[in-house]
Amino acid sequence: MKLLDELLKKCRPHGDLLVAIVLLFSFALLRIFSKSLIAAAIRKGQWIHHGPEFWPNTILTFGLFLCAILVISLLRKPAERSAEAEIGATSVELMRMLKVAIFLVAYALAIPRIGFIPATTVGGVFYLLALGERRPLVFAGLPLVVSVLILVIFTRILVVPLPRGTGIFRLWSFFLY
Amino acid sequence: MQHVLAGLLTVVQPANMLAIIVGVFIGMVFGMVPGLSGVTAVSLLVPFTYGMSPITGILLMVGVYCAATYGGSITAILFNIPGDVMAAATAMDGYPLTRKGEARRALSMAIYASCVGGLFGTLVLATVAPQFVKVALAFGSPEYFALAVLGLTVVASLGMGSTLKALLSAAFGLLLATVGLCPVSGVSRFTFGQVMLQAGISFIPAIIGLFAISEVLSRMYDREIQTPHDPEALREARRFSVPSISDIRHTRWTIARSSIIGTVVGMLPGAGATIAAFLGYGIAQRSSDKPETFGQGNILGVAAPESANNAAVGGAMVPLLTLGIPGSASTAVILAVFILHGLRPGPLLFIRFPVFTYAIFVGMFVANLVMLFMAIALVRYLVRVLVVRYEVLSMVILAFCIVGAFAINNRLVDVWVALFCGAVGFFAKKYGYSPAAIVLGLVLGPIAEDGFINGMTITGGDLWAFLSRPLTATILGLALLSLAFPAWVEWRRRKAIPRRTNSA
Incomplete structure (x- = not known):
């Protein structure tokens, strides 16, 4: 239990960054594989303006952009994050x-x-x-x-x-x- | 006027009156207990509305929504632990009043202000909504897209915490909404070959997960799991009474002003009772002769947030009823009840079912009065719920969460959706993301996509043509402003800090 407490204390300051990175990777992977995840049977030029992949891709690109900003901003402020280490659950x-x-x-x-x-x-x-x-x-x-x-x-x-x-x-x- | 009378006749039917009374009771309990909330209550009650007529189901929800907004103030005043985040502003002066031995005064003022605010909000709703419907009839797909964008930007910019994280939460909600068949083309998206996911992610199981399951998980991860109840404060609550005439006179202008603020803020899609409460409190403090007494037990500090957050309930119903766009997580659940009963809120609801809509207005009015009498009579008994161990309470909540998630569509996949969203909600709360923005993204996603794709078809694929429509341009401009304004304020604040440091 003591070991777990120590581990929690050590990991806690990086939790915010870790969550942001997980989000970044999730958005990136979904964006990369969106073509195969959104029915591959769509024919080129089938849709006049925007196909069914347009909206999810817009959201994924937007999310990816926000995640990137968040990760950068968290990397630039390590001091603020470490202050949280002393409090929190055991x-x-x-x-x-x-x-x-x-x-x-x-x-x-x-x-x-x-x-x-x-x-x-x-x-x-x-x-x-x-x-x-x-x-x-x-x-x-x-x-x-x-x-x-x-x-x-x-x-x-x-x-x-x-x-x-x-x-x-x-x-x-x-x-x- | 005949619609109002017909609405009144509908509401006074025994089944409907019972629904309001039961709803107010449940709302008060859920609002009061930390770790439960109004959203939890309305989402858990959705399956119960199956066996009811549409109006009875909606009135049950309305009762819960009104009372839960007030309920949080009880624990905020007695123990400095807001039952719901909406009551956080009330704790700032409510608890100091309890410390001074004036808990009874604070509690009676909270219910009085809540009732007045709620009645005002309902009156405005009943007056404004039918007029607003005339404008709403002119709305087309691009306007609905713009409104969805406004809802998401407002919730992100006015949220408590990081705008970036709130926007990211909204994007996550929008992404969840794309799972299933595309509403325009019928092509499957992000289903990973699972047939069960083709129907998409139902938002009731998602809300149960994001608000109820995540709340239990968060509470279990909390060091102080039990509500620390002060026996002295509990004894004070037993002698609950009506506010004194001098307090009513002293607070009348504050309550009037906060009620207006609450109603207006509530009308903004994405804003809500919490923001209304803090805004009401802040303005009451700024306009007071003795601002330094706020935070030390000023009765105006109880009256202002309570009247504002309850007035916001009426305001929040305006976009829901007139446009079919929910402005908060609770109204999103109420929208689900409408849809479950085959109704779609919006301008046509007023034209096709006028008695139904007016029955909702009258029902909200009655719910506020029931709340007043119930609080005076029952708060002394209700506070005893707080001595129940949270571990025991959580077992009951989780069982109802799981059965509630299952009962919506009789699908086990919804139970897994609720559990997944519970985990998402836990991490979201822990790291400052906004579960409310995720829900709004999930609810507004299909509206935004439909509006955008249909709008593009109407305009022949010309994005700029969106902006040539005055209503769309105005709403999108407001959305941009709602994001830019807080960023500008933050930039000014940061610029001012080094200047102050240099001068010091």
């Missing part, structure tokens, strides 16, 4: 945020496989336990209440077909909605 906050991010990805992956209601109930329990909730009534009860609430509102009132999952989960879901 490894504790980073791990907490990563837990939430991992939960979200796992939740989105689980929904089509085990269905919405089991994913929310089980996922909710794990989420609260991972974030330090130790009151059984809260970590076990709240996900159940939220699942029932979603079930009633979305399947009964709004008639939205929630994902049912596959296999046994799919069969089981028909008992609920």
